[in-house]
Amino acid sequence: MKTIGLLTSGGDAPGMNACIAAAVEAAEKHGIRVRGIIGGFRGLLEANSIPIGTELAGLARRGGSFLGTSRNGNLEKELAKQGIASAMSRCGVDGLVVLGGGGSLGAAARIAADGTPVVGIPCTIDNDIHGTDYCLGFDSAVNKALRAADEILDTAESLSERIFMIETLGGKTGHIAVAAAYAAGADAVFVHEIQPDIESAARKIKTKMDAGGTHGLVVLCENLGTAEIAAKLEAIAGRRVRITILGHTQRGGNPTYLDRALAREFGELAVEMLLSSDYGKMVAYKDGKVTAVSLSEAASKTKELDIAKYRAVNGN
Known part of the structure; x- marks a missing residue:
């Protein structure tokens, strides 16, 4: 693998920029190039990507996503018609890191099912992704x-x-x-x-x-x-x-310490997984450790509510 593509999809979340910066730094240490795909899956469809490097590290403190994002809508169907391999080739990337919430990771899971080198990172303030205790943006x-x-x-x-x-x-x-x-x-x-x-x-x-x-x-x-x-x-x-x-x-606004710290760990692990051919998975935080679960598992359902805390507030 020579070039990794990074895209942010769905609703933006504080910590996305920090995660992108960490992934870029980790890739460059291995001599791997990185291209940022502009506007989520739409950018992949339209071959809209730019080379990005560690000069972007200063963006880690900012909220949002400097790459821009978009809702999937019919983009996945359009990508299927074009062929994901063709779309990636046109963007000049050999593997993908998808940062986003449930809908975006569901799309990543379906892309990964065809053997495409894809790793997901849970980024949503809603914190509703199954398989991980924590999603980037929730703490902020x-x-x-x-x-x-x-x-x-x-x-x-x-x-x-x-x-x-x-x-x-x-x-x-x-x-x-x-x-x-x-x-x-x-x-x-x-x-x-x-x-x-x-x-x-x-x-x-x-x-x-x-x-x-x-x-x-x-x-x-x-x-x-x-x-x-x-x-x-x-x-x-x-x-x-x-x-x-x-x-x-x-x-909006600057991400908290927790979102920045986990963004770094998530981004670094995502790159390591791609380089070791550990595809079709999502980086996750479980039981106090950064690990990985299958994308298909993450996309299978929505995370359940913390009933104990709900009852502690409402008294029932």
Whole structure:
């Protein structure tokens, strides 16, 4: 293998640039060239790639992906028509490292099934990839939510008699919401995986505040109907509800230490796997160690919610 191609696909995540920089450094130590594929799988389809080297190391501290990214849509079908080997040849690469979330790694798994030299790296703030305890970007996203909670609680404890709701990203999974709620000491957390018990949460908060508590704090995942839930909480608890929607602030910004450190380890291992012909796998973090699992296993299902933390917050 003489040239490795790196592409980022799907939603961007803090730590992607750090991972790219680490992979480039590891490849250059072995005398291997690296090309960055612009705009995810679309760049592979359109043979849009550039040579990249260790001069990009300074980008490691930045969020997002300097290579750009795209949603897959029909790109996989178009690649299949063109032929993945042909697309890689046109980009001038012999092997691929795909950084992305569930959809992107699923595409990588299907490409790898034909024997194409592909290694995946889990990069999604949602942290919902099966087979790994941790995905790049999750720690940065949770810390954004925690920072917001801390700042909100400053005012909540000063001017009492309000309930605060923080809406996180996470798509259809509640990993961010549960982690943030657990760490912030929230009164309730609502997620897609479990039917929200709004009435119980409202009565719990009302009881606490009737006894002298200054505030209530609820964390919930996006796309659950935040305004409707707020109205129900307000009606039952008898307190004003204030909503903070974090939105895409959780995607941007500098990655945390954990995201940078694991990005380095993930990128280095991905290159080693390609060079040792250990294809068709995804770099993973399991039981405190950086390891690898098959891409087909990673793409087989979505990671389950941490029920213990969910129950610790909601008390059920």
